[in-house]
Amino acid sequence: MKMTSLLAPVKLDDEMDESYGYKDHVDDEGETRQKKSDKHGRLIRSIARLDEPKLSQKKITRSEPGKIIDDQALSTGGLRPVSVGALLRKSDSSASDAAIKRKIGAGTRSKVLAQPLRQTEARKAQRAVAYEEVSKDLKKWDPIVKSNRVAEGMSFPLDQTKLHIQTTSEYVKRYQTKTELEQQIEALVGASKSNLTKTTILTEAEKEALQAMSVQEADFRRQELAKARALLSYKEQKQKWQSKIKSKNYHRHLRRGKRKEEEKNFEELQKTNPDAALEQLERLDQKRLEERHTLKHRNMGKWARHTASRAKTDKNAREALQDQLRISRKLTEKLKSNDTDEDEEEDMDDMDEVVRAAEDTINNEAKSNPWMMARAEELDEERKGDLGDIDEAFEKLEAEEEQMDVRRRSRKESCSYMRVRAEAARKPKKTEQKQPKPLANRSRPQKKPQRHSESDDDSDWVADAEGETELVSGGEMIADTRNVTNAQTATPKGVSAPHQKNAKQSVHDTDIDPRDVIKKVDRTDARQVGIDGDGQDEDSDEEQRNLIAEAFADDNVVEEFKREKEEVAEVQKPKDIDLSLPGWGEWTGAGTSKQSLKNKRKKFTVKAPKSKARKDKFLPGVIISERHDEKIVPHQIKELPFPFTTVAQLQSTIRTPIGKTWNTEAAFDELTMPKYTTKMGAIIEPLKAKNVFKRQKRKKSEGFVEDEEISALAKSEVVQAGRNRRGKKLKSEILV
């Protein structure tokens, strides 16, 4: 009521009242004019009007709005009050309104207000409401209290001022460029397009490059570069390998090749530039003279003598000697002599002489020594054999040379690198007595050797081998590797699919254990038999067996118990305790023996006391545990303490040590973090609602910011992986 009267301008109210009054008046006048004759009626009406408030009476009105509004001062203005009933009548009498009508009707009917509560009751109600309100308000503290109770490593006082550590950029900001040079440099550096800023991921230059090049082009270029790099690395590696080859044979060939090339060059030089050729010739002559003068390559040097002593047993040494001699011969030869073949022969003779001289000395010694007489004879025979061997070796050498030539030729002929296996095939042909290598060691597909062993036909095997040439990209060999698995992993992409399949097959073949195969076969056979023929019989047999087993299931209880008892006895029997620790009571280094270790173990072993007879020894149906140890009892926990729910939990906590002796520094810090810490002299203020709830809000908002950062970082990582480490860290934090 008060509100409405306040809101509505009072003057307007007044006007309305007046107009209404006027209207009423006019109506009355009209009536009198119409019914002038009816005096009686007028009289009655006038009498009746005496009861009504007089219109002419001055009403109390207010023309100015004021703060204090008196209910008494508000006039009704002679209006007929609008009754609720009239309003209800106006509204449609729908079913939904019925309830309202009933309610209002009831409200209007009761005229007497309810009696106010007694003061005590009213106060009680007031108290109850207030208490509920306060209790509800206190609920906001629940989560905070809960988290504080659980929190680890709280540090009081809670609202500590945060110390700010100056970042590098902040520190740098304090300094400004001063000299002109510095400014120029800065301008130059700043203008550079390849500056990386914190906000952007790519530099200007990088961006431009990216824009300038299409993706395909860039990819193509990258591939090209990669290819070039790969080729370079292959080459490098090859050279490295070559430089590390120790084979004298190989080096000899290399040298020979070089010599030949030199000769060729020399011939060419003679044709093109005779003066230069002459100079070279002179140089060679000079060398020869020096050699003749110094006798460097004779067999008198320390090395030569040493090698000569070894020449008897070592083929390589012999060859080295031979080489040496050949060089010396060549260098010291008279200029006239041209016949190299003869030279070679002489070489041989010379070498033989050296070898023989060495052997003779040994022989003579042996012969002079009566204990070595028999040995000397043997040696003679050996020498004969050796000479034969040497011949053989020379033959071999020749053959190899031939092979090399063939290979070289074939390579030149075929641009795709083909490896001819014919040479490999030739070997068994040449040394027919020799068996082919054991099958397991061969990495070639296993089928062929198997077939070979079956047919036992050499020619067949050779033909097969000759027929097989392998196409390899980049001149790499696959099948020659010993290890099958290696071969599989090392197989280059160029190898055709069927070949790979073949290799796989071979793996399977090699893995098969013959015994296993037999077993498997047996089983399958049996199954087949079962399925085919006597399946039903077998089933019924099994059923029968099961039935019997069920029927006599408990038959072995006594036996089992006995066994169990024995087991328990065995477990509980005191045993020797070996307390020796690695490193304790031990000397290390050279000269220590295992004997001392053994002694140590003996020393540190606590022998088990002689066990008394078990209490249940003569009680057949009883197992009495003898685990109870009097000494440990006072140290044992009797009841599971509060926070633990299982014994295993307690055990695990006890078992994990927290000391520095067994943990790293960081782990130690974490493990020994106290529940809360206080600072000496720092006043701890009680919780403040303002701070606590503000902090929570801040945390929430910070979390949101972090999320955004992360998404941005994730995007950037797609563009350039791994540049931003912080992003990863954040991500991991979120994951945690």
Added chain:
Amino acid sequence: MKVKVLSRNPDQYLRETKRDIPKIPRNYDPVQHPFEAAREYVRAVNTAKLDRLFAKPFIGSLDGHREGVQTLLCHPQSLSTLISGSYDGEIRLWSLTERKCLKAVQAHRGMVRSLCFNVTGSHLFSVGDDQNINQWNIDNFDEPVSTIPSKSSLFAIDHHYNEAKFATGGEAVEIWDEDRSHPIRSFSWGADSIQALKFNRVETNILASCAADRSIVLHDIRQAEPLRKVVLKMRSNALCWNPMEAFLFTVANEDYNCYSFDMRKLGTPVMVYMDHVSAVLDLDYSPTGREFVTASYDKTIRIFPADKGRSREIYHTKRMQRVTTVKYSRDDKYVVSGSDEMNIRLWKAHASQKLGYLEPRESAASRYNEKLKDKYGHHPQVKRILRHRHLPKHVYNAKKQNDESRFSQKRKEGNRRAHSKPGAVPFVPERKKVTLQEQE
């Protein structure tokens, strides 16, 4: 003669610079340490022993009062300032660092009942048996700044935590404005004297009071009426709110126990703290809210963890008589007690803790020791040492007697239960027996 010595190469254990990764001259493989649990157990036992060995909680006493100390008060901002009021109406200002009385004033005729500081700590309010509320300036202690005579005797006073209002307890709880000489509000519920009252430190408008009719009444100074009342079996002597948990408060009761209540559920206490053998006269929470200290008529002080029913520490001396008042220092490190025999005593809150600066390795060792005590605290040998305290004879005997009587009560109840109809003697948990009635 060659002398063999063990020598180590510093390269193997020293870092070149401080920023290097620390070298680990140790193998952490558990296989190499088969006795780790056993070794740690021994360490725990040793720690427990050393803990007891170093337990020297008593720091010193402040003497000067010519009557028993009735009330103590710590300054809200200055850790070294302590105020005490005694039976003879004297208020003294102490410097704890110097252990000296800085000022002594005859403040009231009769006993000084209670003291409180204003928000900033510049002024002190005191109530005494002469029915006056005196306001003092800390810097100029000679004369009270103002004196407000009350109509009835006052027993307790406490200041609002962050507004210029204070509350007094006497015939009714009255809320005062600092600048007015008449209370701005008065709460009464039943006609009895209020013995103690305390403002909540977190929800600062809530106030709790203990009345002599064994009741605890909660108020909200914004409301016209008190909030709720709970009546216990016996009278509560003192009350303290938990400074970290807005809805928890603890009362020190005549029945030797303390009770923690959640103000939203006054029907049963959250926790019952037993150990004293006589009426508990005063208590104060540590500012961390994790522990509280109690003063008892049995001449001892005890420190209780807030979440455990038994005390972790008992302090007593031969000469200390009935302890009337006790306070926790605001940095959680000290406890101050005032007792009947005119002395104020200063104690360490953690008996064996080293005071002063700790080297990093020292603090690491102490942290490790604390954890070891936690970890092996359940083992009987460790537990025995950690729990062992010397008790004065009267406490020891009283404890025995109390235990006995409690046991006999239990037994009797058990017997009654056994010999009556099932369900006729229901099992009532100890907590439920505390409160008689919760009134709205």
